[in-house]
Amino acid sequence: MRRRVAIAVALAAAVAVVVSLAVAVSACSAHTQPRPARAKTRPSYYLALGDSLSVGVQPDAAGKSLPTGQGYANQLYSALRLTDPRLRLVKLGCSGETTHTMIDGGICSYPAGSQLAEAASFLRAHRGQVSLITIDIGANDPDSCVTQPSIGAVVSCVSRSFPDAVTNLTEIMRTIRAGAGSGVRIIGMNYYVPALSEWRDGFLGQQLARLSERLVVAYNNLLAGVYQQFGVRVANVFGAFHSGDFTDQVRVPGLGTVPRNVAAICLWTWECAAAPRGPNEHARPVGYGVIALAFLLADQGG
DSSP: OHHHHHHHHHHHHHHHHHHHHHHHHTTOOOOOOOOOOOOSSSOEEEEEEESGGGGTOEEOTTSOEEOOSOSHHHHHHHHHHTTOTTEEEEEOOOTTOOHHHHHHOOSSOOTTSSHHHHHHHHHHHTTTTEEEEEEEOOTTTTGGGGGSSSHHHHHHHHHHHHHHHHHHHHHHHHHHHHHHOTTSEEEEEOOOOGGGGGGGGHHHHHHHHHHHHHHHHHHHHHHHHHHHHTTOEEEOHHHHTTTTOOSSEEEETTTEEEEHHHHHHHHHEETTOOTTTOSEEEEOHHHHHHHHHHHHHHHTTO
């Protein structure tokens, strides 16, 4: 209970900091990317980059989070292959990756040293053959903040981690865009709000859910601002999960009547699942399908 109060207070204080940053970054305008002409004989590649969502992590029966073949990259790849049978999927994502470790390494092992370096190497070796790059990164950057020993330390940590994530993401996208070239389609994503599951825990949980939603909105705006600087479209996963909809009420077996955004989190992720599988913020197969559709819509300009 004390931890939840600390998080709630910290989130409230952090929102003001992040919103001010979001206003500064959101002035950047998006660029529309032309689709490159495709070679007739050589294979084309879909390069998937990012954190655990990019590798389809889900909890197993014992509660251990493991990569699967049911993630959004796999499902998006299956859809894209219907019109491009030459397409090949290359997944370089890393569970637990932050914007910092994506640049410097330290979690997953890559021949080039880090995920970003490995991606740059792949792009150099396959210049002109990569037709699509997707990326989700940044969700793990603030995670360590909730373990800080005091409310002041939590606020300080969050206030540092968000600007640092923006700086790191800018470096990441500069490297990827330079390696890919101006014509390659790149799609980033924003995030849903796992903490909406707290809504089930009464008044305090509902306040935490609302504060978390506001914080994620601001953080997503920061990420989108960086993506737009590099002509990267944004898959609106936040919207696909109805993350801002506290108004519409949905009846869910076992949960009762809850807001639509809470229902989506509970039905499309493992966050509301019983132990040992839950609580776990990763998407279920259906949730990964929702994310894949958001990427597909962004790819089509929707």
